[in-house]
Amino acid sequence: MKINEEIEKTLGSLDQISRVNAPSGFSEELFQKVSFVRQSNDVWYHRLKYGIAAMIVITLLNGYILTKSDLLYESQETPIESLAEDWYDGSDLIEYNYEIE
């Protein structure tokens, strides 16, 4: 019986609880943290912005170098081709047209 009374009293011990206010300086500390979050967001935004710009420049530069080198190759004869031309001028190397004695 006594235990049941104790239990009921304990269960009811939060009935008159009042809400606790946030500690003093809570909002000031929070606003400082938020301004830090805001700044770090800005820092990341700027880093990202510069990073993307750098990637675009590198890609464009790469593309330019590739097209430029393709043009160079097209205009140049490879040594093996020029060698073939030097050695083969259109006439047969072996003379077949000889008379049998």
Next chain:
Amino acid sequence: MIPDQTFEDIVYEFQDRVYNTCLGFLKNEEDARDAAQNVFIRVYRNMEKFKGESSLGTWIYRIAVNTSLEEIRKSKRKKRITNPMEIDSTLENQNFQTGYFYHPGVELENKERSAILFQAIDQLPELQKVAFTLHKVEGLTYEEVSKVMEKSLSSIESLMHRAKLNLRSKLKEYYEDK
């Protein structure tokens, strides 16, 4: 989107409720302060995503509950890593050995009893603990609790009923052992 309210307005309006909710769960003023600040940082980061499907208060309470539960889980994990034997024994025995918490909002005459009750609440299953804490410590109605927990009114009634049954049985064990 949150119409016509700056972040500062939101902080001033909800800081006591958020802090009190975190304190009810974490039972430590320093932890509650840190958790409440994390709640508002989350609110700040997600203000643009708030669609107004629930009231702003409900949304903030939800963040406060989730943040507090995450903190509890984190500290349990930490304890398990640093002292596995200690956490095992508390989990097995589910006893009243952990430190007492004297809630500053409780009247002096009820301080001792409420500290015992807080320890019993700590041992409740998570959903029962959330419903009981929001209703008893934060003073929300069942309807408000149902909105915060995104559950029907009848499931909140059922959770509260089971929470009270569990608390009675835990308190009975405590007073019988005493």
